[in-house]
Amino acid sequence: MRIYADAVIEGWRLLASGALDVWTIVLASLRVSGAATSIALLFGVPLGYWLGTRRSVARHVALVFANTGMGLPPVAVGLVVAMTLSRRGPLGDLGLLYSQTAMVIAQLIIATPVIVAVTAAAVSAVPRELRLQARSLGASPFHEMLLTVREARMGLVAAVAAGFGAIISEVGAVQMVGGNLAGETRVMTTAIVQFTRMGRYGHALALAAILVGIVLAVNVLLTAVQTSAERHEAGLR
């Protein structure tokens, strides 16, 4: 049990004293995963809405793709992005490999299918009659979408949390396309891998605790929004 106790004590000492420069690493994580989630929402929500409201074979096929995408192995995404951005790859002239931009691209590819699938599920749960009624009252397709998305907002919160949670905890792809460069592309997950490999369990544990804390905070927020919505709906009935 000594190994745990020592690591906890050392980790706490590092955090309290500020000796470990965790905040650069934490900020890099939040910046990269935050940007990737935001862009993924921009693409994922309209696509998810379209998939969730259409009744066609194309929709069925696309949903299968989105659900498969949720299980897309991040290392496979990392590999393809790394090859594409490498100096010898088709986009090598951009010189993007081993930058935060490359990490955002990889995480975007991982998060988008998750957001599409969760949005589609939430939107298809909204009663069809609502949209038909809106349309008969003269709503434009855009207004119809806003109305439906408003009704499905709980599902959207779930989509954000699922997408963000998937990528901030991911290590394989960001290691491959980011390179774990200190002060630049070193994020919480890659730093934890490095510290563990070097036998610095205290450092690794301090960062792991912060990572768990962030994922926990996201889910606490999510659950709070969901329960308040349920109460709201119960009040309406």
Next chain:
Amino acid sequence: MSARRLMWILRTVAMSALALALPSVLAGCGNAARLSGTSGIEPTEVVIASTTSTQDSGLFDVLIPAFEKAHPECVVKVIAVGTGEALALGRTKDADVLLVHAKTEEDEFVAAGFGVERSDVMYNDFVVVGPPTDPAGVRRATDLLSAIRALAAGRAPFVSRGDGSGTHKKELELWSAAGVTTPTPDARPWYDSAGQGMGEVLMIASNRRGYTLTDRATYLSMRAALDLAILREGDAELRNQYGVVVVAGARNQAGGQAFFDWILGEEGQRVIGGYGVEEYGRPLFIPNAK
């Protein structure tokens, strides 16, 4: 199948395994003379603790089969870790023989009674690699230390291992010898610290059109994937000496001693000197046992 019958089968299997293992434990690998001609004896295990770079170079893939052929009573198990951890495995007697590269620490290990004896066995070398266009002018430098100072001028990125490995320690030694304050990524924008293995660092240096310090074996094995050229080599300070140490009182000290004698002997040295010649046109490790 009933539980009782299952237990019976398990017990029978366990007993037969024990019966097979017992004579081999008693015989012990390393006593080749005594065993010669004896048939039906299971070989015993020799544990070699070595470094990941030796493992990655592929040397063991030719060295171990050759040793096992010369000593059929031995089966080798290689544990590839860092030099520091390999010495720790020796101290706890979890390894029978060590093949590592930290001469000072190896001598201390033997002096403290953990090792029976130590000997030089082979060396490879570090090289400075970088973009073939050499923007920092490393090729033009007249000696190693001015080459290092040319890197510190910051005309191109330098990618450091940054992971406390033997190669990282060597790099820090060179900065210090050249009178350069140990660079940090915060203070020197051209200095990258990757905290990863040699292969990843070479890929990063290649993609960033930067420089790095690498062992020759890893560079040669990856050179087709890299846009990097060797810009400085052959200096005495870049030599990386490997030593072999027999662990005192290890579980299979006789086996460890057999490996020690074999690798320092004519055949072991010949296998080392021949490795890599076919593929790279020159050996990856130079044998230098006395």
